[in-house]
Amino acid sequence: MSDPGFLVIYSALAVLIFATLRKAFRDPRLDAIPIVGSSGPLQSYWDGLKFLKNAPALIQAGYDQYPEGIFRVPRLFDWLVVVSGPKFVKEVGGAPENVLSFRGGVEGNLAIKQVIGRAIGENPYHQITIRTSLTRNLHACFPEVRDEIACAFEDVLQLRGSGRNQTYLRNNVQFAVDVVRSGRRIALFPYFLRPLVAPFYSNKDKSFTVAMKILGPVVQERLAKENELGPNWPGKPNDLISWLLEDAEGEERTVPALVLRVLATNFAAIHTSSMGFTHAIFDLTTHPEYLLPMREEAKRVVEKEGWTKAGLNSMVKIDSFLRESQRLNNLGHIVMNRRVVAKDGFRFSDGTFVPRGSFLCVAARPTHYDSSIHENAAEFDGFRFAKERAEHAATRDPSQDIFTRQMISTAPDHLSFGTGKHACPGRFFAATELKAMLAHVVMNYDVAAEVEGVRPPDTCFNMSVTPNATAKVRFRKRADL
Numbered sequence: 001m002s003d004p005g006f007l008v009i010y011s012a013l014a015v016l017i018f019a020t021l022r023k024a025f026r027d028p029r030l031d032a033i034p035i036v037g038s039s040g041p042l043q044s045y046w047d048g049l050k051f052l053k054n055a056p057a058l059i060q061a062g063y064d065q066y067p068e069g070i071f072r073v074p075r076l077f078d079w080l081v082v083v084s085g086p087k088f089v090k091e092v093g094g095a096p097e098n099v100l101s102f103r104g105g106v107e108g109n110l111a112i113k114q115v116i117g118r119a120i121g122e123n124p125y126h127q128i129t130i131r132t133s134l135t136r137n138l139h140a141c142f143p144e145v146r147d148e149i150a151c152a153f154e155d156v157l158q159l160r161g162s163g164r165n166q167t168y169l170r171n172n173v174q175f176a177v178d179v180v181r182s183g184r185r186i187a188l189f190p191y192f193l194r195p196l197v198a199p200f201y202s203n204k205d206k207s208f209t210v211a212m213k214i215l216g217p218v219v220q221e222r223l224a225k226e227n228e229l230g231p232n233w234p235g236k237p238n239d240l241i242s243w244l245l246e247d248a249e250g251e252e253r254t255v256p257a258l259v260l261r262v263l264a265t266n267f268a269a270i271h272t273s274s275m276g277f278t279h280a281i282f283d284l285t286t287h288p289e290y291l292l293p294m295r296e297e298a299k300r301v302v303e304k305e306g307w308t309k310a311g312l313n314s315m316v317k318i319d320s321f322l323r324e325s326q327r328l329n330n331l332g333h334i335v336m337n338r339r340v341v342a343k344d345g346f347r348f349s350d351g352t353f354v355p356r357g358s359f360l361c362v363a364a365r366p367t368h369y370d371s372s373i374h375e376n377a378a379e380f381d382g383f384r385f386a387k388e389r390a391e392h393a394a395t396r397d398p399s400q401d402i403f404t405r406q407m408i409s410t411a412p413d414h415l416s417f418g419t420g421k422h423a424c425p426g427r428f429f430a431a432t433e434l435k436a437m438l439a440h441v442v443m444n445y446d447v448a449a450e451v452e453g454v455r456p457p458d459t460c461f462n463m464s465v466t467p468n469a470t471a472k473v474r475f476r477k478r479a480d481l
């Protein structure tokens with residue numbers, strides 16, 4: 001990488017001038033939305049800087065003041081409109097892409113165009129593949145998922161080498177890490193500068209080359225078979241490449257385009273699942289009293305039904321534990337980032353207007369910690385949702401759908417996977433994966449915190465909350481198996 005020094009300085013200057021102009025001539029149409037934090041131009045700059053550290057407190061303060069309302073907080077270069085309460089959250093979740101854009105929101109925080117590729121945003125067909133084919137095949141593919149989990153734990157805990165291709169696995173992770181690292185940096189620049197600075201920050205070509213070397217020939221063969229024998233050739237593997245090929249059209253049906261889709265799918269899956277699982281392990285080691293009941297449940301189900309996807313449906317305690325862990329450890333303070341792209345802006349049902357170009361989002365964490373929604377909301381109650389499910393099943397009240405307390409169910413007050421039109425299409429897979437992993441851990445290992453009763457502190461920066469990446473957890477293979 002060449003020295004980007006001069007570019008950084010010039011770009012930083014451009015950014016400041018640009019930002020100053022934007023703030024100075026800020027859109028008066030936003031004036032009706034109350035500000036949390038201060039509003040003077042210099043003061044809001046200062047708040048914008050502090051925001052990187054104080055985001056949680058500011059979003060919480062806004063939520064406390066407007067629990068069913070709309071407010072805005074100052075960021076370095078603009079305002080962020082934050083929405084809370086079921087009514088407005090539903091309005092955000094229900095708005096179509098050409099009004100409140102999910103892709104525009106992602107592009108604002110993470111320059112996906114530059115770090116993954118333009119096509120991923122412009123033609124996100126892989127989301128359909130994930131929602132339909134991947135989800136539909138969870139039963140059929142479960143034996144492979146289960147096998148992969150068992151091997152991965154052996155590998156990671158260095159009990160034996162499983163013979164999986166580590167080059168390929170590491171490359172997927174590296175790609176995901178690079179995308180976030182470089183995407184965030186590039187996203188600090190205004191859009192018109194992004195293509196210029198991207199080459200200095202992005203490593204995507206390196207991981208893409210490795211992926212092409214390993215996956216390229218596989219994809220090539222699939223395309224050749226399909227050209228020769230048609231789309232349903234005998235012996236066609238039941239995997240992501242085949243499913244993508246069922247949905248891909250036109251220029252997406254090339255080797256590089258398909259390899260990139262696989263990487264993009266892995267990208268969507270890797271950070272979210274691994275951080276979620278890490279949080280769950282920290283919750284387990286901090287609350288060791290949950291280990292035995294979950295071990296008992298997993299053992300009973302596996303003895304009766306074997307390791308199957310259907311068996312996982314009977315693991316209600318494990319499901320509840322993960323849902324509770326996700327509730328308290330949402331991966332960010334906010335969720336459902338959107339950019340207003342409709343020409344005439346967006347109007348909420350109470351008349352609040354948000355002009356085109358603005359960013360808005362939902363106050364996820366404060367909602368999850370709201371004591372008017374959950375009893376002892378700030379406390380980890382691993383079987384909270386299992387108890388609620390049992391209670392509702394017992395009352396047979398048809399208005400209380402028991403399915404609403406499962407890990408996969410989203411709601412305006414449970415936003416780990418978002419809710420509405422863009423609710424995570426990978427959540428059925430994620431729930432299967434995480435439940436199978438947690439069941440595997442509790443059945444095979446004794447786990448303990450490094451320091452008894454102490455949950456390692458999260459890393460908070462700007463809007464993101466990440467589980468502590470350096471803390472250790474003790475794993476001991478059970479002797480009595």
Ligand code: HEM
Nearest residue numbers: 127268269272273276336416417418422423424425426430
């Ligand atoms: C615990 C794991 C996961 C969490 C917490 C999570 C969370 C989320 C959230 C919050 C969103 C955005 C919702 C919105 O803005 O309205 C999302 C979108 C998405 N997720 Fe996940 N996710 C997880 C796992 C996965 C997996 C395993 C996959 C792929 C197999 C995946 C693929 C996607 C895709 C493609 C989108 C974009 C959806 C769209 O544009 O409509 N996610 N996820």
Ligand SMILES: *[C@@H]1O[C@H](CO)[C@@H](O)[C@H](O)[C@H]1NC(C)=O
Nearest residue numbers: 052108109184187188462463
């Ligand atoms: C902070 O997060 C927001 C959105 O979540 C993003 O747009 C902004 O670029 C981030 N700022 C920094 C310095 O990372």
Ligand SMILES: *[C@@H]1O[C@H](CO)[C@@H](O)[C@H](O)[C@H]1NC(C)=O
Nearest residue numbers: 164165166167168213214215
């Ligand atoms: C992984 O697969 C690639 C391509 O098939 C191969 O070149 C490489 O040697 C493999 N690595 C390992 C560690 O097996």
Ligand SMILES: *[C@@H]1O[C@H](CO)[C@@H](O)[C@H](O)[C@H]1NC(C)=O
Nearest residue numbers: 456457458459468470471472
């Ligand atoms: C992570 O946890 C360790 C102790 O378990 C602690 O020393 C370290 O400061 C924590 N990291 C952060 C970023 O809080």
